[in-house]
Amino acid sequence: MWFFYITGILLLISFLFDRSKTKRALIKAYQKFIFIAPPFLLMLIFVSVILFLFPQEKIIQYLNYGNRFFNVIVAALVGSITIIPGFVAFPLAGILRNSGVLYMVIASFTTTLMMVGILTFPIEVTYFGKKVTLIRNIISFVIALAVSLAIGIYFREIIL
Amino acid sequence: MKNMNEKKHKNNNIKFIYVFIVIVYFTYIIYSYIFGNSSGIEIGDYLISFLTYLIKILPCAFILIGLFEVWVSREKVEKHLGHAGGFKGYIWAIVLAGTIAGGLMVALPVSSALYHKGARLSVIFTFIGATAIVRIPMTLFEASFLGFEFTAIRWLVSIPLVIVSSIFLEKYMVKKTFSIK
Numbered sequence: 001m002w003f004f005y006i007t008g009i010l011l012l013i014s015f016l017f018d019r020s021k022t023k024r025a026l027i028k029a030y031q032k033f034i035f036i037a038p039p040f041l042l043m044l045i046f047v048s049v050i051l052f053l054f055p056q057e058k059i060i061q062y063l064n065y066g067n068r069f070f071n072v073i074v075a076a077l078v079g080s081i082t083i084i085p086g087f088v089a090f091p092l093a094g095i096l097r098n099s100g101v102l103y104m105v106i107a108s109f110t111t112t113l114m115m116v117g118i119l120t121f122p123i124e125v126t127y128f129g130k131k132v133t134l135i136r137n138i139i140s141f142v143i144a145l146a147v148s149l150a151i152g153i154y155f156r157e158i159i160l
Numbered sequence: 161m162k163n164m165n166e167k168k169h170k171n172n173n174i175k176f177i178y179v180f181i182v183i184v185y186f187t188y189i190i191y192s193y194i195f196g197n198s199s200g201i202e203i204g205d206y207l208i209s210f211l212t213y214l215i216k217i218l219p220c221a222f223i224l225i226g227l228f229e230v231w232v233s234r235e236k237v238e239k240h241l242g243h244a245g246g247f248k249g250y251i252w253a254i255v256l257a258g259t260i261a262g263g264l265m266v267a268l269p270v271s272s273a274l275y276h277k278g279a280r281l282s283v284i285f286t287f288i289g290a291t292a293i294v295r296i297p298m299t300l301f302e303a304s305f306l307g308f309e310f311t312a313i314r315w316l317v318s319i320p321l322v323i324v325s326s327i328f329l330e331k332y333m334v335k336k337t338f339s340i341k
Contacts, residue, residue, distance in 0.1 A: 029226030
């Protein structure tokens with residue numbers, strides 16, 4: 001809600017200082033939104049289908065399946081292809097922890113969830129193009145695995 | 161000339177696939193609501209809940225981007241986030257990323273606006289990467305469910321890697337003709 005108020009206040013200040021500039025800002029905002037609307041709709045469609053295919057119970061099942069390194073990889077893949085808003089994802093992570101899933105597996109899941117976006121691919125491509133989008137997401141995937149490894153070492157889930 | 165025609169042809173194909181997916185999807189959802197198909201209704205409900213979440217954020221985000229484009233001068237962006245900014249540019253990118261709401265859907269148009277005002281590529285890639293790492297509401301949430309140490313390690317490992325990889329990605333892309341739309 002604070003986001004809404006800040007926008008309102010800034011818009012009002014802008015309007016008081018310079019009407020024509022404010023009008024230009026609103027036109028730009030509209031144009032930018034229209035530019036991204038089609039891939040955005042596509043992403044929403046993908047997300048709704050993926051959320052249907054991967055409900056929470058299934059995710060818990062998948063992340064508690066085999067040996068720890070296998071689980072880390074599965075978690076990274078599930079995290080990459082799903083989009084779950086933070087307010088759902090972190091309570092879910094809490095549930096995962098309580099049902100005995102390792103910290104490193106949770107780290108792999110939440111980090112890829114936030115950093116790697118297969119479903120947001122169509123949106124990212126419209127701005128960055130295919131090549132950069134692909135490279136950026138692969139790098140993010142590797143970074144997420146590094147985070148998972150570090151967490152595993154810190155919580156003594158990997159004994160060196 | 162032939163090349164251009166091929167490209168146009170390809171674009172038309174993509175458009176066709178796009179329209180096809182959208183029509184099939186919404187026909188299925190509407191059919192499901194009318195005839196009580198539970199799978200389709202569940203998918204439709206997910207669509208609506210995600211859409212309402214984003215509708216609360218996106219209009220504000222785009223208005224803020226519009227205001228940024230009109231009020232913030234190119235010189236300012238170049239000075240702090242451009243080549244003149246030095247290492248501080250990355251710090252600014254991370255601080256800015258912390259305040260972003262709505263994730264990538266907002267971060268991408270913001271980075272496009274920054275790019276057109278003269279921010280350098282490595283700073284933009286750092287910003288995009290950081291929005292997935294340091295967003296403040298997300299981080300507080302994470303720390304409360306998984307503990308402070310968990311978040312601290314995640315930050316310590318991922319932030320330096322994001323900065324380093326962004327610098328390399330910039331070096332690589334500068335050689336190509338690359339621009340952000």
